Amino acid sequence: MHPFDQAIALEPLGDGIVRGHTSERYWNFVGPYGGVTAAVLLNAMLSSPERLGDPLTLTVNFAAPIHAGAFTVAARPLRSTRTTQHWAAQLTQGNDPQPLASAVSVFAVRRSTWNLTEAIPPDIAGLEDSEQYLPFPKLRWPAMYDMRYVRGRVLAENADSLTYSWIRDAPPRALDYASLTSICDAFFPRIFLRRLHLVPIGTVSLNVYFHVDAPTLAQQGLEAVLAVARANVFIQGYFDQEGEVWGRDQRLLATTHQVVWYKE
Amino acid sequence: MHPFDQAIALEPLGDGIVRGHTSERYWNFVGPYGGVTAAVLLNAMLSSPERLGDPLTLTVNFAAPIHAGAFTVAARPLRSTRTTQHWAAQLTQGNDPQPLASAVSVFAVRRSTWNLTEAIPPDIAGLEDSEQYLPFPKLRWPAMYDMRYVRGRVLAENADSLTYSWIRDAPPRALDYASLTSICDAFFPRIFLRRLHLVPIGTVSLNVYFHVDAPTLAQQGLEAVLAVARANVFIQGYFDQEGEVWGRDQRLLATTHQVVWYKE
Numbered sequence: 245m246h247p248f249d250q251a252i253a254l255e256p257l258g259d260g261i262v263r264g265h266t267s268e269r270y271w272n273f274v275g276p277y278g279g280v281t282a283a284v285l286l287n288a289m290l291s292s293p294e295r296l297g298d299p300l301t302l303t304v305n306f307a308a309p310i311h312a313g314a315f316t317v318a319a320r321p322l323r324s325t326r327t328t329q330h331w332a333a334q335l336t337q338g339n340d341p342q343p344l345a346s347a348v349s350v351f352a353v354r355r356s357t358w359n360l361t362e363a364i365p366p367d368i369a370g371l372e373d374s375e376q377y378l379p380f381p382k383l384r385w386p387a388m389y390d391m392r393y394v395r396g397r398v399l400a401e402n403a404d405s406l407t408y409s410w411i412r413d414a415p416p417r418a419l420d421y422a423s424l425t426s427i428c429d430a431f432f433p434r435i436f437l438r439r440l441h442l443v444p445i446g447t448v449s450l451n452v453y454f455h456v457d458a459p460t461l462a463q464q465g466l467e468a469v470l471a472v473a474r475a476n477v478f479i480q481g482y483f484d485q486e487g488e489v490w491g492r493d494q495r496l497l498a499t500t501h502q503v504v505w506y507k508e
Numbered sequence: 509m510h511p512f513d514q515a516i517a518l519e520p521l522g523d524g525i526v527r528g529h530t531s532e533r534y535w536n537f538v539g540p541y542g543g544v545t546a547a548v549l550l551n552a553m554l555s556s557p558e559r560l561g562d563p564l565t566l567t568v569n570f571a572a573p574i575h576a577g578a579f580t581v582a583a584r585p586l587r588s589t590r591t592t593q594h595w596a597a598q599l600t601q602g603n604d605p606q607p608l609a610s611a612v613s614v615f616a617v618r619r620s621t622w623n624l625t626e627a628i629p630p631d632i633a634g635l636e637d638s639e640q641y642l643p644f645p646k647l648r649w650p651a652m653y654d655m656r657y658v659r660g661r662v663l664a665e666n667a668d669s670l671t672y673s674w675i676r677d678a679p680p681r682a683l684d685y686a687s688l689t690s691i692c693d694a695f696f697p698r699i700f701l702r703r704l705h706l707v708p709i710g711t712v713s714l715n716v717y718f719h720v721d722a723p724t725l726a727q728q729g730l731e732a733v734l735a736v737a738r739a740n741v742f743i744q745g746y747f748d749q750e751g752e753v754w755g756r757d758q759r760l761l762a763t764t765h766q767v768v769w770y771k772e
Contacts, residue, residue: 300746301713301767303567305614307587307594322598323571323606328712328769330571330610332596334586342587346594348612350569350713350767354744357772360702362668363740404626438624448592449565449614451715453748453767455741476627476752477719477760480618482564484717484763486750488740496741499748501765503565503614503717505592508621 246417247388248426251280252287260320262288266312270385275309277385278447279429283422285333285347288319290421296321296329297353299421302452304347311337315344327353354457365490368394371410371468379432389430390414390468398436405437405475412468419464419491421454427469427489428452428500434475434485435506444507448482451501456491464491481505510681511652512690515544516551524584526552530576534649539573541649542711543693547686549597549611552583554685560585560593561617563685566716568611575601579608591617618721629754632658635674635732643696653694654678654732662700669701669739676732683728683755685718691733691753692716692764698739698749699770708771712746715765720755728755745769 251267264284270277282304289295319333329351334343374392379399389411396407411427412419433445473487487500509517515531528548534541546568553559583597593615598607638656643663653675660671675691676683697709737751751764 301569303612303713303715305565305594305612307592308589322610323608325572328571330569330607332610343594344587346586346596346612348567348569348610352712352746352769354746357745357770358703358742359744360742361740362738362742438626439622448616449567449717451567451765453713453765455743455746455748457744474626476625476763478622478624478626479719480623480721481621482616482618482719484719486763499740499750499765501715501717501763505616506621 246413246415248413248417248423252283252422254284254287254291254317257316260292260318262317262319263314264317265314266310268384270388272383272385278306278450279426281306281310281335281345282429282450283426285317285335285345286349286425287422288317288333289331289349289351292319294321295351296324297327297351298458299349299454300352301350302347302425304345304450306345306447306449308344310335310344313337361496363488363496365470365494366408366472368408368470388414391430396437398432399440399442402437405434407431407437407473409471410468411471412466416466418466419461419469421461424454424461424489424498425452427471428487428498429502431471431473431485431487433504434473435478435483438478446505447502448505449503453499455496455498460495461497464497467492469497478506510677510679512677512681512687516547516686518548518551518555518581521580524556524582526581526583527578528581529578530574532648534652536647536649542570542714543690545570545574545599545609546693546714547690549581549599549609550613550689551686552581552597553595553613553615556583558585559615560588561591561615562722563613563718564616565614566611566689568609568714570609570711570713572608574599574608577601625760627752627760629734629758630672630736632672632734652678655694660701662696663704663706666701669698671695671701671737673735674732675735676730680730682730683725683733685725688718688725688753688762689716691735692751692762693766695735695737695749695751697768698737699742699747702742710769711766712769713767717763719760719762724759725761728761731756733761742770
C-alpha cells in the first residue's frame with residue numbers, strides 16, 4: 245500500500261462517520277501536513293456510498309492543530325440534484341466536539357459541452373533538468389514528493405513569489421482527486437520566496453477547483469504535474485496564494501487558492 | 509435605508525438563527541442575485557453577538573434556486589481562537605430542511621506586520637470615461653450598480669475573457685464587507701465574453717479573500733472600486749473566474765474566485 249493511501253485511509257463507523265489516523269511520514273512542523281488533511285476530508289466524501297459524480301470544488305478551513313493519532317470525520321451531503329451534490333465535512337479528535345478542520349465541497353456529473361482553455365502553462369525545462377531541493381531537511385512531508393523547482397528559490401532573493409515546479413508522489417503513485425488535492429497544498433509558502441529567514445506560518449483556508457473528470461485525470465498516471473504559484477499580497481498577518489496544476493497535453497487539472505497566517 | 513441594507517437585513521430569532529427576505533430590486537433571472545445571497549450569509553456572521561474580528565475568507569456554495577420571500581439563516585461559530593473564528597452558515601426556506609446555500613468563513617483579528625503587495629492594478633481610464641452598459645436591460649440587479657466596463661464587451665468578439673471595470677452601488681453607499689462581497693459576484697459571467705449568444709449559467713461556488721481591515725475598508729467611502737476578472741478554463745459544463753477588487757491608493761481590497769455552471 246502506498247504511504248499516501250495509508251495516510252488517507254478511512255474506516256466507516258456508520259452514519260457518515262469515518263475514522264482515520266495521522267501519518268508520521270506526512271508530518272509537518274506541528275501537525276500533519278495540511279494537504280493530506282484536505283485529502284482526508286475529500287476522501288470521506290469520495291468513499292461515501294451516497295457520493296454522486298466527481299469533485300468540482302473543495303474548501304478546507306484549518307481551525308486548530310491536529311494531534312498525532314486517531315481522528316474522526318463526519319461527512320454529509322447537504323443537498324443533491326440530478327447532476328450536483330453539496331457536501332460538508334468536519335474533522336474532530338477525542339472528546340473535543342469542536343472541529344479542528346472543516347470542509348465544504350461540490351461534486352458534479354460532468355458532460356460534453358463547448359470547451360475552451362484560456363490559461364497557458366509556462367514553457368519550462370523538464371523535471372530531469374532540475375534537482376530536488378528541500379530547504380527544511382528535517383521536515384518529513386516534503387520527502388514524500390519528488391519536487392523540482394524550476395523558477396524561484398526558497399529563502400533567497402527573488403524578484404517576486406512566482407514559482408514553477410514539477411511535482412509527483414514519491415514513491416510514484418497514479419494521480420487521482422485525493423492526491424491532486426494534496427499537491428495543491430505542496431507549494432512552499434510564498435512568504436519564503438520574499439523573506440530570507442523562516443517565520444512561523446500556517447494555512448488557514450485552502451480552496452481547490454477541479455477542472456477534469458475522472459477518466460481524464462487517470463490519464464496523468466505516474467507523470468509529474470507542473471505547478472505554478474504566486475502571491476498577490478502579504479498584509480497584516482495573512483498572505484494569499486494562487487496556483488495552477490497542469491497535466492500532460494497542456495491540460496489544466498486544477499486551480500487552487502489559499503490564505504496563510506504569518507507572524508512578524 | 510439603502511436598498512442593499514434592506515436586501516441584507518436580518519431579524520434575530522435566537523440560537524444563531526436569523527430571518528431575512530429576498531429583494532425584488534436585486535432579482536436575477538430565476539432567483540435573487542447571488543452576490544446579495546453571499547452578503548446575507550456573511551451578514552448573519554457579521555451581526556452575530558459571538559463575532560470575533562473581521563472577515564478573512566468566505567466560501568458560498570449555491571445548491572438550489574432561492575424563491576421570492578422569507579428565508580432563515582443558521583450561522584454558528586465552529587471554533588474560536590484568540591485571533592481567529594471559524595464559521596458555518598446555511599440558508600433554508602419554508603419547510604425544506606436542506607440548505608439552498610451554505611457558507612464557511614474565517615474571521616480574524618488583524619495586526620501590524622511586515623507587508624508587501626505583489627499584484628499591480630491595471631492602469632485604466634477613469635470611471636467618467638466609459639458609460640454604463642447593461643446587456644440585459646430587463647434584469648433588475650445590474651441596475652443596482654454603477655458599472656463601467658473599460659476592457660471587454662459582453663456578447664461580442666473578445667480575444668480573451670479579461671475585463672476591467674469600475675463598480676459602485678447605485679445609489680452610492682459606503683463600502684463595507686457585505687457590499688464588497690456582493691461586488692465580488694457582480695462581474696458578468698466570463699462565458700458571455702467568449703460566446704456571441706446567451707447560454708444558461710449559474711454560479712455554483714463563490715470564494716472571497718478579504719485583504720483589508722475594517723478601518724482601511726471604510727476609507728473607500730463612496731468611491732467606485734476597480735474590478736479585474738478573467739477565466740482560466742471552460743470545460744464540461746463548468747468554468748472558473750478569478751478576480752481582483754482594487755480600492756483607492758492601489759490597495760487590493762479582495763481577491764475572488766468562482767465556479768459557474770453553463771449549458772451547451
